[in-house]
Amino acid sequence: MTLDAGSISSPAVTSPPEQGPAPGCFTRGVVVVKLGGAAGIEFDAFAADVADLVRSGVRLVIVHGGSDQTTRLAERLGHPPVFLTSPSGHTSRRTDRETLGIFQMACRGIVNQRLVEHLRRLGVNAVGLSGIDGGLWIGRRKDCLRAVEAGVTRIIRDDYSGTVEHVDTRVLEALMAGGFVPVVSPPALSTDGDPINTDADRAAGATAGALGASALLLLSNVPGVLERYPEESSLIRVASRGEFDRLGRVAQGRMKNKVLAASSAVIAGVRRAVIGDARLDQPVSRALRGEGTVLE
Ligand code: ADP
Numbered sequence: 001m002t003l004d005a006g007s008i009s010s011p012a013v014t015s016p017p018e019q020g021p022a023p024g025c026f027t028r029g030v031v032v033v034k035l036g037g038a039a040g041i042e043f044d045a046f047a048a049d050v051a052d053l054v055r056s057g058v059r060l061v062i063v064h065g066g067s068d069q070t071t072r073l074a075e076r077l078g079h080p081p082v083f084l085t086s087p088s089g090h091t092s093r094r095t096d097r098e099t100l101g102i103f104q105m106a107c108r109g110i111v112n113q114r115l116v117e118h119l120r121r122l123g124v125n126a127v128g129l130s131g132i133d134g135g136l137w138i139g140r141r142k143d144c145l146r147a148v149e150a151g152v153t154r155i156i157r158d159d160y161s162g163t164v165e166h167v168d169t170r171v172l173e174a175l176m177a178g179g180f181v182p183v184v185s186p187p188a189l190s191t192d193g194d195p196i197n198t199d200a201d202r203a204a205g206a207t208a209g210a211l212g213a214s215a216l217l218l219l220s221n222v223p224g225v226l227e228r229y230p231e232e233s234s235l236i237r238v239a240s241r242g243e244f245d246r247l248g249r250v251a252q253g254r255m256k257n258k259v260l261a262a263s264s265a266v267i268a269g270v271r272r273a274v275i276g277d278a279r280l281d282q283p284v285s286r287a288l289r290g291e292g293t294v295l296e
Pocket of ligand 1 (some may be wrong): 220221226227228250254
């Protein structure tokens with residue numbers, strides 16, 4: 001089940017996992033889990049696993065993005081998405097004022113509310129918020145973007161995007177102290193007070209670092225970082241600090257952000273980051289057990 005509009009069914013009755021996370025598998029502190037939105041992700045399995053883990057006492061902060069939903073909503077609203085390619089080949093969404101509004105509707109109005117609603121039906125005391133709420137995610141809005149079009153570099157100055165540079169964890173701590181499970185979506189807030197489109201993987205990594213989380217789990221539609229993408233048997237199972245740069249070179253496209261998020265979190269003190277598979281049952285428990293690409 002994916003997060004397409006209207007695609008969330010009533011949750012199936014779930015039984016407790018046969019095998020919980022093994023002892024000593026980093027479940028004592030907070031665990032930050034970022035759920036991707038790519039095709040093939042098993043949303044029902046994710047929610048059921050979260051419910052079981054929360055019942056067994058694991059403290060979770062859930063983060064998600066909304067890129068695919070933004071694209072679909074933008075098309076439906078007659079403001080089709082535009083993607084920019086930087087001179088270094090990096091692709092990003094052009095976020096003008098109207099796209100920003102659509103991005104907020106998609107992330108907060110669609111994905112976040114559905115996740116919260118679904119988790120609550122499974123008995124999880126979930127609360128939805130965006131990076132704006134409580135000044136959680138603060139970043140600098142990019143002054144200008146350079147975009148290459150037909151061999152010509154164009155400068156764009158009115159884009160609403162940026163990277164999270166500061167995480168104020170107080171709102172998360174208050175929610176967790178009250179027994180809630182925070183579910184966080186972009187946007188972030190710029191230092192000038194504007195909402196900004198921000199990468200949810202990187203924001204999850206920054207959040208894990210700021211919380212001093214015991215683990216960061218980035219779940220997507222691949223088993224982890226593949227040495228020879230898309231050959232799944234070429235999964236890189238573990239990378240230590242000296243190998244982070246090489247891992248970043250192996251990763252292409254949007255996987256680069258996940259490697260950057262995971263490696264920055266480990267460098268910031270998170271004990272372990274796992275890039276894992278959200279297409280399987282118990283995707284969170286599996287990643288907690290170290291299934292995927294483990295950075296430590
Ligand atoms: P999500 O939206 O679920 O967070 P993304 O689409 O942002 O996921 O990133 C996952 C994608 O990264 C994969 O579907 C795959 O197309 C791409 N990718 C690029 N290089 C690699 C690689 N070396 N190993 C695994 N995935 C890769």
